[in-house]
Amino acid sequence: MADYFYLSQPPQFSFSECRWFLDRKYDECLHQTTATTVTKAVLLDGQPTVLTISEKATQLLVQVVHGQPSEEAILTFIREWFDLDTDIFAFYEQLQQDADLSFLATDYYGLRLMGIPDLFEALCWCVIGQQINLTFAYALKRRLVERWGEKLTVEHRAYYLFPSPERLAALSVEELRALQFSTRKAEYIIGIAQLFSTNSISKEQLQQLPEAEIFNRLTAIRGVGEWTAQYVMMKSLRLPNSVPYGDVGLYNALHHIKQFEKRPTRQKLDEFFQPFEGWKSYLTLYLWRTLAQAIKE
């Protein structure tokens, strides 16, 4: 007797585009998709919860298949995860101004910036993904999550919560090395976990600060450079103008679409993004989306 809730869909929203984005070719361990649904385990009101999201007529249907958190916590989470409260009309208007980019608004119409609401998870994910191919990065994440994340079983299927900072803070470098994390990645993740578990940093803290200060706080963390800081500012803190300079995927997309060099200068990137003030994060997302183009068909 699962509880359920409905959410109205905003304009320029496509559940199928969002669902597809969550279901790329990679071995994602923190949510599961079917042709029409997305299911994810998440901690809400301190309760391990499993939610299934699907589309029902013009609304989103959220089914609570495990746990009993408050309705408010559930809906707040969904709105944040799918970025339902942003009106992206102006972004599409801006895309139309560029002949090379206008296809983004039509081909990926309704794609939202699917977030990583948990800042700790977002930072760990960045560290894992630094300088290795994504296939291997997803494999490492799965090992970490299945080893130290809480497992919830619903109808014979396993769903995992990302491991808590407390759990990861207590690990030794060797334990992560055993899962084929590099010494460096192991040190970074344990260090970040210690910061969160001692409340030396939190999403709530950072959200009180101006953007420049957020960036400074993040990059002061060992293992967090500019790329990681911008990535989490976009995916977790949801700042609208985050560009992960140095991102290989971003460069590849611009190489294909704009014939940019394999490693364009910062000035060239800034000139490219300049007209998209207010939408740089979204533009980055849509450019990433083009990289998976061939997979969709």
Next chain:
DNA sequence: GGCCAGGACTCAA
């Protein structure tokens, strides 16, 4: 087998 991957750190100058 060599180059690259959704980088970051360290150290020298």
Next chain:
DNA sequence: TTGAGTCATGGC
């Protein structure tokens, strides 16, 4: 503050 070297391992 800038640049080269280092780390580290799977994919292709």
